[in-house]
Amino acid sequence: MKLSSAGLNQQSPEGAKNFLNSELWHACAGPLVSLPADGSHVVYFPQGHSEQIAVSTNKEVDAQTPNYPSLPPQLICQLHNVTMHADMETDEVYAQMTLQPLSPQEQKDVNFLPADLGAPSKQPTNYFCKTLTASDTSTHGGFSVPRRAAEKVFPPLDFAQQPPVQELIARDLHNNEWKFRHIFRGQPKRHLLTSGWSMFVSAKRLVAGDSVLFIWNDKNQLLLGIRRANRPQTVMPSSVLSSDSMHLGLLASAAHAAATNSRFTIFFNPRASPSEFVIPLAKYVKTVYHTRVSVGMRFRMLFETEESSIRRYMGTITGISDFDPVRWPNSHWLSVKVGWDESTGERQPRVSLWEIEPLTTFPMYPSPFPMRLKRPWPPGLHSFSGMKNDDMGIN
Amino acid sequence: MKLSSAGLNQQSPEGAKNFLNSELWHACAGPLVSLPADGSHVVYFPQGHSEQIAVSTNKEVDAQTPNYPSLPPQLICQLHNVTMHADMETDEVYAQMTLQPLSPQEQKDVNFLPADLGAPSKQPTNYFCKTLTASDTSTHGGFSVPRRAAEKVFPPLDFAQQPPVQELIARDLHNNEWKFRHIFRGQPKRHLLTSGWSMFVSAKRLVAGDSVLFIWNDKNQLLLGIRRANRPQTVMPSSVLSSDSMHLGLLASAAHAAATNSRFTIFFNPRASPSEFVIPLAKYVKTVYHTRVSVGMRFRMLFETEESSIRRYMGTITGISDFDPVRWPNSHWLSVKVGWDESTGERQPRVSLWEIEPLTTFPMYPSPFPMRLKRPWPPGLHSFSGMKNDDMGIN
DNA sequence: GTGTCGGCCGTCTGCCGACAA
DNA sequence: TTGTCGGCAGACGGCCGACAC
Numbered sequence A, B: 001m002k003l004s005s006a007g008l009n010q011q012s013p014e015g016a017k018n019f020l021n022s023e024l025w026h027a028c029a030g031p032l033v034s035l036p037a038d039g040s041h042v043v044y045f046p047q048g049h050s051e052q053i054a055v056s057t058n059k060e061v062d063a064q065t066p067n068y069p070s071l072p073p074q075l076i077c078q079l080h081n082v083t084m085h086a087d088m089e090t091d092e093v094y095a096q097m098t099l100q101p102l103s104p105q106e107q108k109d110v111n112f113l114p115a116d117l118g119a120p121s122k123q124p125t126n127y128f129c130k131t132l133t134a135s136d137t138s139t140h141g142g143f144s145v146p147r148r149a150a151e152k153v154f155p156p157l158d159f160a161q162q163p164p165v166q167e168l169i170a171r172d173l174h175n176n177e178w179k180f181r182h183i184f185r186g187q188p189k190r191h192l193l194t195s196g197w198s199m200f201v202s203a204k205r206l207v208a209g210d211s212v213l214f215i216w217n218d219k220n221q222l223l224l225g226i227r228r229a230n231r232p233q234t235v236m237p238s239s240v241l242s243s244d245s246m247h248l249g250l251l252a253s254a255a256h257a258a259a260t261n262s263r264f265t266i267f268f269n270p271r272a273s274p275s276e277f278v279i280p281l282a283k284y285v286k287t288v289y290h291t292r293v294s295v296g297m298r299f300r301m302l303f304e305t306e307e308s309s310i311r312r313y314m315g316t317i318t319g320i321s322d323f324d325p326v327r328w329p330n331s332h333w334l335s336v337k338v339g340w341d342e343s344t345g346e347r348q349p350r351v352s353l354w355e356i357e358p359l360t361t362f363p364m365y366p367s368p369f370p371m372r373l374k375r376p377w378p379p380g381l382h383s384f385s386g387m388k389n390d391d392m393g394i395n
Numbered sequence C: 001g002t003g004t005c006g007g008c009c010g011t012c013t014g015c016c017g018a019c020a021a
Numbered sequence D: 001t002t003g004t005c006g007g008c009a010g011a012c013g014g015c016c017g018a019c020a021c
Helices: A022-029 A046-057 A104-107 A148-152 A197-204 A243-260 A280-290 A381-392 B020-029 B044-057 B106-111 B146-154 B197-204 B243-260 B280-288 B381-392
Strands: A041-044 A074-087 A093-101 A127-130 A142-146 A163-169 A177-185 A190-193 A213-215 A222-225 A266-270 A278-280 A298-304 A310-320 A336-338 A356-358 B040-045 B075-086 B094-103 B127-129 B141-144 B165-173 B175-183 B190-193 B211-216 B223-226 B265-268 B278-280 B298-304 B310-321 B334-340 B355-357
Touching: A022 A074, A022 A093, A022 A213, A022 A222, A041 A280, A046 A213, A046 A243, A046 A381, A074 A243, A074 A266, A074 B094, A093 A243, A127 A148, A127 A190, A142 A148, A148 A213, A177 A197, A197 A356, A222 B020, A222 B223, A266 B243, A278 A280, A280 B355, B020 B075, B020 B094, B040 B280, B044 B243, B075 B243, B127 B146, B141 B146, B146 B190, B146 B211, B175 B197, B243 B265, B278 B280
Parallel strands: A163 A222, B165 B223
Antiparallel strands: A041 A074, A041 A278, A074 A093, A093 A266, A127 A213, A142 A190, A163 A177, A177 A190, A213 A222, A298 A310, A298 A356, A310 A336, B040 B075, B040 B278, B075 B094, B094 B265, B127 B211, B141 B190, B165 B175, B175 B190, B211 B223, B298 B310, B298 B355, B310 B334
16 A cells, blocks of 8 residues: 655656655544555445535535446445545545456456455554644644643653753654654643644644644654544635536546446545445445344444544434435445434434444344345346345335 | 636535626736637537646546547537636636537527627726735735836825825725735835735735736726736645546536537636637637638737736747547647747647637638638538548648 | 633834835 | 835734633
C-alpha cells in the first residue's frame, strides 16, 4: 500500500514522492475506517459511491439520470494500488483505489478465504485527540494539553528545571515539521504548548470545535493530525463538472470497467462518505450468505464517539427491502431497515448487513427466519445481483 | 440571464438568492470572453470541454478512455439558463450553462440569423485594473492608486479638505461590502487606499502579481474584483472523482442528452479553459461554411494583454487537419495549424476557424484554395460531423 | 484538572512623508 | 508618477499566574 501526500500529481503515482504516515492517516480517518488490502478481492457498490458524490457536491442524484442497466448494484473486483492521501488545503484524508472487476470466470475461480475479512483499523496506542476550546484557538494564548494526554504521548519533561520546558517537533500528514514549546507551569501546574502553536492554528485555519491529535509512534516520532468539526456549510460544490455529470461519470467508469474487465479509479473520503462502499469480499459473503437475519432480530452496531473512541448502539431489524427499488433493485446496499433503542432521531434508518452484528441466540441451522442459500457460491455476477429477493422471498 | 454568487446551492437556482454583477463578472473574465445569449443556438464541443477538465484536474485524458462513437465532435444545442458565478473561496469566475441538443428535425427548422453572432463582451468603461506590487500587498502599508485610475473611477475628492479624504464602499462578486479610506497625500501627492485595504488583501489572500480591478458603474456603485496571477501550481486535483471518471462523465452526459434531446449542464471557466467550447451557432456556421481558408493564408487573432486590454497577433495558416484524428475525427475543433509572426514560442500552434480573422484580399468566388460547400446548410447532425474532410478534400 | 481572564511586555501593523526610479 | 523605505505610535500577539468551575 502506497502512502502519499496529495500534491499536484496526486493521480500519477510517480509524482507522489513524499509518503505519509499510515498510523496518522488511520488516526485522522477514525477508529471505524479500515482499508482493504492491496490485491485482495472486494465488492464495490456504485450506489454507495454515488452517495459520497452526492454529499461531496451537496446535490442529490438527479431523477433524470439514466440507469446503466448493464451495471449491477455490486461489482466483485480485485483491488490494486490503495494509496492514502490528504488534501493539500484542508488536510482531509482520503484514499485512492484502483479496482478491476472480475470476469465471470474469475469469479468462479476466486480463492475465497473466510479469514480475509479485512485488517481491522490499526489505531495507534500512544495518541490523544482533543477538541479545541475557544482559548486554544484564540490569539490570546496557547494550547492547554490535558494532563493524561501529555504524560502518555509527549516525551517526559526534565522536572529538575524550573519551569520544566522542552521543544516538541511534530510532523503532519504532509510531512511538514511543526515546532512547539512545551512547558509545565501555572498555578495549578499544567501542560501548555506556547510558541509555535498560534502559527499552526492559523496555518491550518483551525477554529474552536475542530480537533487535533498527537501520536507518539514506535519510531519515537511525534505525529500531528487534525479533524475538522462537521461544519454543515463546508461543502463546496465543484465548478469543474456538474454533479449530474459526476454521477454519470462514476456509473460510466464502473460500467466500462465491468464490461472490459479493465481498471478504474475511485476516491474514498472516510469522513465525508455516509458508508464505506468498497467492502472486502469475504466480509460481504460472510454476512450476506452465511448470516441469517430476519425482521425482529436484535443487533448491535459500532459508532464513533465525539472523543474518537468506539461505542455500540443496539437496535432491532424492522424490515428488509430494497433501498432504491427503481435504480438499484435487488441490492444488499442499505437493505436492512432498523429501529434504534436510543432514538435520538439522528441515527440512520437503514444499514447494510455487513455493518451490523446480529445478536443471535438460536442455533445456526435451522432457524425461524432463515436466509437460505440455493448455492453456496454464486456462479457469476448476475446471479449475485439477483439473489437477494430469490433467497429471502420478500420484497 | 441569471447571475448568482456561488454558494452551497450553486447548482439549484432556487438557492442562488444573491445575484452578482454582470459587468464585474465580465471584467474579471477578461475582454475576450463573451457568453452566448439565453435561448440562442450554440455549438458545443465535448473535446474543448474535455480540455478544460484536463487543465482543471491537471491530468490529460487517459488513453484508455473509451470513445463514445454515438457522440459527434460537435453538438448543436439550444442554450438555456446561462448563469454567472464566482467561486466562494477563490473568487474565480465561471459560468453554468444548460444545453439541450437539437433533434435532427429541429436542426433543419432552426431559424438561422446571420446577425446573431453573440453579443460582444460588454467591458465596462469606467474601470481600472492594477497588478499589485510588493508594497501593495505588504502589511507595512496600503494600496497605491494610479492617478489616472483614481480620477477616472473613484468619486471626486473634496480638495478643500487638507488632506482630501473620503470613505469608499465597494462590493465584490459575492456582493460583500468592503470599506476603504481613500486619501490624497504625500510628497509628491498621490492617491492611496489605507484603512481597510490590508483586511481585503488578507481575506482574498492576494499576493504581489495578482490584480485588482475597480469599476464605477452607471448606478454610481463601486465594484471590486480580483484576478489572480497565473500561478502554475495552483491547480488542485479534486478528491471527489477521478479525472478519468470526470472525462467519461462529460462524454456520457453529452451523449445521453444528445440521444434523448434532454438537457445537460456544464461549467465554463473562462480563465482556466484554453478555448471557449460553446460557440454561437451563427458564428460557427459563418466561419466554417462561409469563410474560405487555405494553407498559406494570412490571418490575425485577438489576445488579452497582461494589462487586460486587447492586442492582435498576426500569423499564417500552415495546415488544416484533425487535431485528434483517433478520438475526434472530422472535427473543426483546433483544425487549423498556424505559425505566428512574433514567434515567442508560447503561442498555441493550433486554432479553430472561429477564433481567427482571415486577411483575404482576393474575391470571394472563386479562390485559389477554396473551401467549397456541397450544401449551404447541413440537413442533420451526422452530416455536420462528417463534412469537413468531404468539403476540403484533405486530411 | 482545565477553561478563561487581567496584566504586562514586545513585536508587528499600519499611517506618514522622504526619496529615488 | 509611483514603488520602497525609515520613522513612529498604537494595536494586537502572546506569555504569565489568578481564579473559578
